[in-house]
Amino acid sequence: MHRFAFFLSSENYKHYSDTPYCHADAELLRKTLIESCDYLPENSIILKLEKDDGNTNEQILKQVADLVTQTKDGDSILFFYAGHGIAIDSNTYLVLPETSPLNAAATSLKLSEVNYYLSQNKRLNIRIFDCCHSGEGSRNAVSENQAAEFMQAILNEGNDCSLTFASCAVHEKSYPDDAECQGVFTASLVNAINAQKADSDIYLESLKIEVCNSVQAWCAKRGKTQTPTLRVQVTGNMPFARRKNPPEPEATLSTSPVLSRSEQLNNARQSVVVDNKLYPELTAALNIIATEFEKRIQETDVYGININRIEPKIAEDIPEFLKQKIIDRMKTYRTMHAMNVVRVERPQIKNSILSSFLEHRPIYDTNYYINQKFEMPKCFQTFESTTDGYIPSSSIFFYVCPLQTTIAVLMGYFFDKSFNASEPDIKLQKVLHKVYSISDFRNKEYVLGFDDFIASFKLDLELAIDERLTYLAKENQAASKPQA
Structure with missing residues (x-):
């Protein structure tokens, strides 16, 4: 049982x-x-x-x-x-x-x-x-x-x-x-x-x-x-x-000594920081991520779609709708990439004498910005597929985001469910992130979750395909009935 x-x-x-x-x-x-x-x-x-x-x-x-x-x-x-x-x-x-x-x-x-x-x-x-x-x-x-x-x-x-x-x-x-x-x-x-x-x-x-x-x-x-x-x-x-048998209690309990503020500060000063010395490793990691993902996705049955690797980009080139999701997710961290949210009041034109006497509620536009210094390496890698009319266009992304003394790796994917290139209907399906120490990052631990990530992508892809096939079946059924 x-x-x-x-x-x-x-x-x-x-x-x-x-x-x-x-x-x-x-x-x-x-x-x-x-x-x-x-x-x-x-x-x-x-x-x-x-x-x-x-x-x-x-x-x-x-x-x-x-x-x-x-x-x-x-x-x-x-x-x-x-x-x-x-x-x-x-x-x-x-x-x-x-x-x-x-x-x-x-x-x-x-x-x-x-x-x-x-x-x-x-x-x-x-x-x-x-x-x-x-x-x-x-x-x-x-x-x-x-x-x-x-x-x-x-x-x-x-x-x-x-x-x-x-x-x-x-x-x-x-x-x-x-x-x-x-x-x-x-x-x-x-x-x-x-x-x-x-x-x-x-x-x-x-x-x-x-x-x-x-x-x-x-x-x-x-x-x-x-x-x-x-x-x-x-x-x-x-x-x-x-109920299980509880584990045997440890003979002795080791306690870590409480460090003074000066000792904590000294330890922090000795830790590895993310600076230009690590930039080559960030570049290499993005390439490793792309290569390993490409290998594993090719070994997975994703219904014959061709997923093409796109040239890596800088932070400014991340899609606008995705910047909002990334900033929301990373707002509790201090990133080496500048992340800002700017709220601007939209100007309104008063086109009549009557409108000058009416109270106008202000309308605001919210803009999201992610920027990096010129000398920083490219950080955003995508893979894309194009719809054949039955399987939606898909984009899979990886973002290597340097923090102060650690590195965050974000990954996710989104579909264009419109099946019509001229009228996109972007649906963000998943965004994940994990923060790695410099040591774990160097040990390439960021690739350990790829199998689960690909399985999740395939599941969402199947649901999108089923949605399309269900619609087509209904449409064909309607076409076979005589019209009143």
């Missing part, structure tokens, strides 16, 4: 207020089940959704379906979600970062479609929801009726081999613990798991008692109410995990 798990979290939204600590909750529960219980890393998927990360509802469903295909008779599947949940027209939805209130049904993740895959072959299905968030800490986005209907629905639905554990009861709210930077429910669940006896089965029915006591004790001190709720639809006792 093997245990599989899918962890999904969403905490930053374009059209809804944020739900803090959802990513931390998903990460904490996954880490606990792997380190303290019998879940394996290779049998789990975690998606911490962000705005503009390219994870659409179709893509998420595909990853759920792919995970289910790996299961066999006797296996179990856990689905965890932290974020906003809503109910519309008797259907339940998980709110994604780009969900629009004007078209929530089409831009959210429909829970019944997730349940369809999870219930295949009647595997034991464990669903855990930390939803219906309160207004505290910006956890306020949906109406009380929508939240209550969502909670009522998830507690009523399910198959005949499922357990559903929800963070609160109907008409209640879930609370964050700002001191712990976690949701109260998930933190209590993890504590209850860790408190179980070593080398023993863990049952949600038993955990529910401990989780309820912990959450209600937290609420009692703050004058709040939150009641974790469990619905069980299984025959007999069905454990959802098995």
Whole structure:
């Protein structure tokens, strides 16, 4: 028997207020089940959704379906979600970062479609929801009726081999613990798991008692109410995990001495800095990245598209729409490339006597700039393919960005889904970044994640192809019908 798990979290939204600590909750529960219980890393998927990360509802469903295909008779599947949940027209939805209130049904993740895959072959299905968030800490986005209907629905639905554990009861709210930077429910669940006896089965029915006591004790001190709720639809006792034996404690604990400010400053002065002495290594690294990626993408079946290597460019030549994403991602770092955001008021022409008496709201244009010194090496490498009418044009990019004493490598890709060169429809699918020490950079550790990166590119490419084929099938079907 093997245990599989899918962890999904969403905490930053374009059209809804944020739900803090959802990513931390998903990460904490996954880490606990792997380190303290019998879940394996290779049998789990975690998606911490962000705005503009390219994870659409179709893509998420595909990853759920792919995970289910790996299961066999006797296996179990856990689905965890932290974020906003809503109910519309008797259907339940998980709110994604780009969900629009004007078209929530089409831009959210429909829970019944997730349940369809999870219930295949009647595997034991464990669903855990930390939803219906309160207004505290910006956890306020949906109406009380929508939240209550969502909670009522998830507690009523399910198959005949499922357990559903929800963070609160109907008409209640879930609370964050700002001191712990976690949701109260998930933190209590993890504590209850860790408190179980070593080398023993863990049952949600038993955990529910401990989780309820912990959450209600937290609420009692703050004058709040939150009641974790469990619905069980299984025959007999069905454990959802098995507690491991804890590791032997270390004989001695080594502690690093606390350095004085002068000692820290002296160590910093002795560290390697990114200056013109490292420029040749930056140039060589960009070439290594391009060569290694080109080799691996040629070994991958990407449906016959030709991906062409483009001459490297300087920072100023990065596409304008991409500069915004890069600056947003690198805003917490001090980069050796100058990154600036300039907001300029757009001049307005008053063309009538009446307009001079009316109040004009100012309109601003925001421009994003990335610049590098003349002597700095080229830093931006792209690979491009052109559409054949069925597969979208694609661009894959790598950006080697020097910091003060480290180096960031950003990679990502975007599609032109228009299938028409004259009217581009650019859709940024993914942007990733990682910061490397000089030593790790010299050891070429930046190529270690290429396989996962290429697999992600292929998955998004497949979704784009499926979207095109579905449209063409509908168009051909319409063409075959007689017109009224």
